Amino acid sequence: MAARTGTFLGPRKTIEECIESTELETHKLRRNLGTFDVVVLGVGAMVGAGIFVLTGQAAATEAGPSITLSFALAGVVCALAALCYAELASMVPVAGSAYTYTFATLGQLVAFIIGWDLVLEFTIGASAVAVGFAGYLNALLDQVFGVTLPDAITAPPGDGGTVNIFAIGLVLFVGLLLIRGIGMTAKATITFVAVTIAVLLLVLAVGVTEVDTSNWEPYFPFGFSGVVGGAALVFFAYIGFDIVATTAEESKDPSRTMPIGIIGSLAIVTLLYIAVSGVLTGLAPFKDLGGDAPIADAFKDLGKDWIAAIVYVGALAATLKTVMLLMLGQSRVAFAMSRDRLIPERLGRTHPTYGTPHKITLITMVVVSAMAGFVPLSTLAELVNIGTLFAFMLVAGGVMYLRSTDPDRERPFRTPFSPVIPLLAIVGCIYLAVTLPADTWIRFGVWMVLGLVVYVLYARGSSRVGEDRARANS
Numbered sequence: 383m384a385a386r387t388g389t390f391l392g393p394r395k396t397i398e399e400c401i402e403s404t405e406l407e408t409h410k411l412r413r414n415l416g417t418f419d420v421v422v423l424g425v426g427a428m429v430g431a432g433i434f435v436l437t438g439q440a441a442a443t444e445a446g447p448s449i450t451l452s453f454a455l456a457g458v459v460c461a462l463a464a465l466c467y468a469e470l471a472s473m474v475p476v477a478g479s480a481y482t483y484t485f486a487t488l489g490q491l492v493a494f495i496i497g498w499d500l501v502l503e504f505t506i507g508a509s510a511v512a513v514g515f516a517g518y519l520n521a522l523l524d525q526v527f528g529v530t531l532p533d534a535i536t537a538p539p540g541d542g543g544t545v546n547i548f549a550i551g552l553v554l555f556v557g558l559l560l561i562r563g564i565g566m567t568a569k570a571t572i573t574f575v576a577v578t579i580a581v582l583l584l585v586l587a588v589g590v591t592e593v594d595t596s597n598w599e600p601y602f603p604f605g606f607s608g609v610v611g612g613a614a615l616v617f618f619a620y621i622g623f624d625i626v627a628t629t630a631e632e633s634k635d636p637s638r639t640m641p642i643g644i645i646g647s648l649a650i651v652t653l654l655y656i657a658v659s660g661v662l663t664g665l666a667p668f669k670d671l672g673g674d675a676p677i678a679d680a681f682k683d684l685g686k687d688w689i690a691a692i693v694y695v696g697a698l699a700a701t702l703k704t705v706m707l708l709m710l711g712q713s714r715v716a717f718a719m720s721r722d723r724l725i726p727e728r729l730g731r732t733h734p735t736y737g738t739p740h741k742i743t744l745i746t747m748v749v750v751s752a753m754a755g756f757v758p759l760s761t762l763a764e765l766v767n768i769g770t771l772f773a774f775m776l777v778a779g780g781v782m783y784l785r786s787t788d789p790d791r792e793r794p795f796r797t798p799f800s801p802v803i804p805l806l807a808i809v810g811c812i813y814l815a816v817t818l819p820a821d822t823w824i825r826f827g828v829w830m831v832l833g834l835v836v837y838v839l840y841a842r843g844s845s846r847v848g849e850d851r852a853r854a855n856s
Contacts, residue, residue, distance in 0.1 A: 392490030392842065393851045395722075397791070400476045400486055404631055409721040409730050411477060412737040414565040415633045417642050419572075423707060424626040424647025426571040429578055429654065430704030432619020434697040435514055437659050438676020445612030446603035447663040450656050452612030457652035459613070459814060460620045462807035463774035464648050465797045466781045468641035471627045472794040473784075475636030478718030479627040479711070480773040485722070487780035490848065494841050496776055497719045498833035503769040504712030505746065507621060508553070508705050509753035510766070513538075515701035516548035516754075517674050522694040525682075538756050549754035556706045557747025560713065563736045564632045567710060574703035579654075581696025584689070585677060586657055592684055593664030603668070614817040617767045619655060622704065623648045624773065625711035637794035709750060713743045723849075724841040768818055768826045771811040778804035778811075 404410065415423070441449040470483040478485075481500060485493035520536045523529040537543025560567055602608065626643045633639040662671065665680040673679050675697070678690040717739040720730025733740040781797055781804045797803050842848065 391488060391492055392494075393845070393847045394487070394489045395485045395847055397474055397486050397788075399847070400474050400482055403721055404476055406721060408732065409717070409727075409739075410732060410737070411631045411717075411739075412564065413632055413634050414563075415568060415629055415639070417635070417639045419568040420626055420629060420633060420639050420643030421646045421650075422572050422575050423568065423629060424623055424643050425579075425650055426575040426703045427622025427625040427707040427711070428620055428647065428651040428704075429575070429582070430511055430514075430619075430622070430700045432616060433582070433655060433658055434518070434677060434693075434700060435674060436616050436619055437655070437662055438671030438673065438679075440612040440615045441659070441663050441668045441676075442670070442672035444604060444615055445608040446668040447598040447601050447660075448604075448609050449612050449616070449663060449668075450660045451609045452616055453619075453652065453655040453659055455609060455613040456617045456620055456814070457648070457655070459617075459774075459807065459810035460623060460648055461645075461652075462803055462810055463778060464623060464644050466774075466778045466804050466807055467624060467627050468644045468795045469781055469793055469797045470777060470784075471630045471640035471644065472637045473791065475630040475633065475640065476718070477628055477631040477714045479624050479630075479715060480777050481715050482718055483780045484776050485847075487783040488776065490724075490842075490845060491837065492776065494719070494724050494837045495830060495833055496773055497715055497724065498836070499769045499772055499830070500715045501712055502829055503621065503766050503773070504625075504708045504715065505750055506753070507618075507766045508708035508712065508746075508750045509549075509757070511701050511704045511708065512549040512552050512750065512754035513546060514674075515552050515698060515705065516546050518694055518697040518701065519548050521675055521678070522691070522698070526691045526694065538754075546755045550751045552702060552705060553709075553747055553751035553754055556702070556709055557743055557751075559706065560710055560743050560747075561733065561736060561738055561740045563738055564629070564710075567706065571703050571707065574699045574706075577699040578696050578703070581692055581699070582654060582658055584692060585681075585696075586661055588686070588689055589661040589665055589681075592686075593661060595664065597664050597667055610814070611817050614767065614814045616655075617770065617814060620648070620651070621766060621770045622707060622711075623651075624770070625707050628711045628714040631714075641795040705750075709743070709746050712750075713739055713746050716742045716746070721846075723844045723846040724837075726844075727846075768815055768822055771815045772826075775808045775811045778807040 445452045474482055476482045481493055481497035484496045533543040535547045538546050623644060630636045630640050662677055678693040681689040717730045719725045720727055729741050730739050782801045785800055
């Protein structure tokens with residue numbers, strides 16, 4: 383395909399150029415991930431704070447027992463987007479996920495904006511989940527071991543404390559693990575996923591015997607609008623599946639591994655979410671599930687403190703690995719932007735021994751630890767959700783664009799019923815996004831405007847692709 387220059391949206395990279403960029407020796411990742419590794423990474427990225435915290439909160443405030451349908455609705459929207467991700471990830475097995483796909487379809491400006499958006503999504507998501515980890519660890523020490531720590535070291539300013547030591551310590555540990563390599567990260571993820579799934583299976587096995595079906599009445603206490611509102615809130619629980627796409631460049635056989643990893647992990651997690659939320663709302667009246675640890679609280683109220691203690695352990699494993707994988711996703715998107723010189727190129731150079739973008743990972747570690755340690759994060763789930771929905775819409779649009787402009791290209795995986803599926807993905811994302819609070823849209827708009835300023839003042843003039851196009855046209 384001939385190189386294209388684009389218009390006001392900036393130059394577009396060809397798919398060949400995207401793939402060729404993976405051979406830059408200073409910015410080259412190592413292919414260490416098999417299909418099982420990628421599926422586990424996807425499950426690990428999704429099963430975290432969403433299932434242990436948001437399930438109860440969404441039931442209490444948005445959907446009631448119909449939270450099961452909220453998870454199903456959010457899962458369907460994600461599945462539509464996942465089919466689009468699978469097609470592009472198998473065609474363009476390059477780090478960067480939606481950023482890379484947008485560069486190859488809609489152009490440099492939109493790619494920068496979506497990369498800017500993903501940096502926000504992953505950074506804030508990791509910070510928020512790190513705070514959740516600290517909350518569960520503090521609760522475990524207090525309620526199981528009788529050790530009560532002062533708010534000064536377990537909460538940020540604005541939440542009654544001075545600094546969240548646990549959250550900072552977690553992020554530092556995770557950052558150092560990520561620097562050591564994707565292979566070690568995958569092995570750690572497998573361990574934490576195994577612990578998390580084992581705990582959730584125990585919750586289901588014990589919980590189903592304690593269900594009181596009267597707690598499911600009324601099933602729609604907030605009407606169908608509550609189901610939609612719940613889906614918009616619990617969408618945070620699904621944000622990890624696009625992290626699978628960011629690892630395409632580190633997969634041994636991405637044309638096969640990416641579709642299986644993306645779709646398989648999403649299917650597993652959706653079924654797990656529906657089952658756990660159904661049992662949880664059967665254990666206690668939905669109005670009582672709004673606490674910070676709803677699953678553990680439900681079992682404590684039933685007198686099963688030992689289950690509650692195990693749930694705390696499972697929540698710690700789940701949130702730890704979620705922080706790790708969100709930081710992994712953030713570093714890989716920033717790495718791809720650095721390779722294209724939309725942010726300083728030297729930041730993305732890989733470590734000579736570990737083969738990881740260590741400088742970007744260190745920066746990510748510092749920023750996430752600062753936010754988790756010092757910033758109240760009570761409203762950030764919605765902000766992360768809107769960024770994710772925006773990325774999903776652009777990926778779906780990218781599938782339709784390439785089907786029109788490059789229909790004969792080999793596609794190891796094809797999104798079925800195109801353009802119907804991509805269009806439904808876009809409509810579903812819009813449907814969920816409009817239910818988010820107005821202040822969330824305002825914060826998102828401010829971040830996007832700031833990104834445009836950075837693009838105009840720095841990225842546009844530094845772009846590797848822009849420089850290549852100018853040289854070719856001179």
